[in-house]
Amino acid sequence: MSRDSSRASSESIVTRVIHRPYVWAIVALLLLLVINLGKDPAYLGISVNAATGNLSGNVIDILRASAPIMMIAVGMTLVIATRGIDLSVGSVMAVSGAVSMEFMSTAGGGTVGEALSAAALALAISAALGAVNGVLVSVVGLQPFITTLITMLAGRGLAKVITAGQNTSASNESFRWIANGTVFGFPVVFVIAGIVVAIVAVLVRRTALGLMIESIGINPRAARMAGIRPVGILIAVYVVGGVLAGIAGIFSTASVMTVEVAKTGMAAEMDAILAVVIGGTSLAGGKFSLTGSVIGALLIATLDKTIVFLSIPSSATPAFKAAVIVIICLLQSQRIRALFARRRSGPSSLTPPPRSPAQPRKESVSA
């Protein structure tokens, strides 16, 4: 407590920025870019294609790759803020991709209408899967992880059933445009992702919705006593999570116009969880940061690209990401935080990362 008050008195704008939970993500992001620059000084160069006006370059590639991660990360942020978890995002991506590919390959016309109906159908089914999660968690009261574990594995099975176990391809230029096209030089996926994130941010930050989500995550009983009905909000959060995963599925299948039922969205739930925890949202629920998750998604996309760029075998990435999750979990734990707090009260002026994820929780207590 005394630490809090002493901090408040000495707080300037600079320290407040440094204490943003995602400042370390930005530092890591810059570090990765510096590493890439070290290998190729022209890494950050963006060239403009004079004929089409398209931008191209590694940074644009990173933005393109970050779009699907951003989608699932934003959905996961809301779910985790309610003390839940959505392990089914990767499978929902596969289902969404399978539905759209199967629809377009059956229709086979390649028209804009077909692309739109395929996307709408995919999103509707993703929303339905999200609703199943939401109802089971809120109305029935099952634990989120077991509910979404079931939908994760059953969803993967569903994707396989939809495509009869085959990797399905389709050809539709309008659908392909979503992943490979550009708007004002920027990749369409990134623009769509930006718009979606903005919509979600406005919904949760300009209305009381975000506050309600946080209150459910901080103390469900107190939230209920304060007159917040958790059922509707929980269902909405899981549906949003499902729809966003569906969008991510469309993004990741549209670029190759093929759904690989066993591979699309594999381990995507880890990317999403990683982006969320990197962004400073605690896995214990409560306060969340959409900006942090977006930065986390950018960091993961950069990391993936860097690993390919430095020609490190990409099979190592999952292990590395898992290790990062473990480290962040450790930094968020009481034991390590107490350790650092003891150090800080001494002469050394360390500003260690454990404080940053801890900070939003502490604010919520004192508020």
Next chain:
Amino acid sequence: MSILIDRPTSVSEGGSRPSLVSRLKPNVESLPTLAAVVIFVAMVVYGEVAYGRIVQFSTISNLLINNAYLIILAVGLTFVIVTGGVDLSVGAVIAISSLVGVMLANQGWNPIAVIIAMILIGSVFGTASGVLIQYFNVQPFIATLAMMFLARGLASMLSTTPERLADDSPIRLFSTEWKVIDGPKINDLVTTPNVVIAALVVLVAFLVLHRTRLGRTVYAIGGSESSALLMGLPVVRTKLAVYVISGTLAGLAAVVYTSKLGIAQNITGVGWELDAIAAVIIGGTLLTGGAGFVLGSVVGALVLGLMNVLITRDGGIPPEATTIITGAILLVFVLLQRLVVSRKRKT
């Protein structure tokens, strides 16, 4: 003291067969286990009527031989789930353990050393999960999910292609078929060392969970962790122990599975955590902890195994749908548990 401690055990599990049945009947907690037994019998009857050749030696032998690994996994998970936790890493632990095992064996390691290494890999992952959960307060599913990705990632780093165990490797001896009863034609009752290992695991786990102090502490933690702490039970040690047990048994399951199939791959065991959890839940262990039976998990594993047999025999159901059916069954049983628990709370 010993009398006091022994009493609750006989209530929870019963000694002889008739008393077990009579004791199970009025107990609302054992309803799901009873349901699992009923379902198993119903599946056997349905399979016999619809497809035939279910109640015979070869089918029963194959059911046990093919599901020995699942039984071992489910027994390990029973400990974890009774404490109210969960271990999602078991499938990935099998992948890395069997991959390392096959690679070491092919490099000419002593088979006994290989087997010990495989089991120890499981123990290491279990210990890591346990330490994260117990000492750093990470939620069980997050910690074991991280271990799952870590194990799967490390396995992918080792190899992404199937590694084949040499045909003359002594590890394959675990799947030697012993004819117990020589039936007509191929209808023999056969068993393998793997099945014997699984049976031993079940026996030891049964004794540990239902007859020792450690086992009772496991139940106490699942009932209420804070009460267990206040009672002075060794909560820290026990919670660590259940994850080590689960990891170690996952390592053992890897030995059993590898010896049977002879192939290890980084994608071995994807989704097995669902199978194992489903087996435990179907067997009547409460997902919220505090109640459950080792033998129930065995029944649960056999229900899943028999389901696979029936799906294969039927031929009309695409094999891709198996996980959907497993998921649906798990869901039904979890819902059943909610119902039972809420009814118990009302009375």
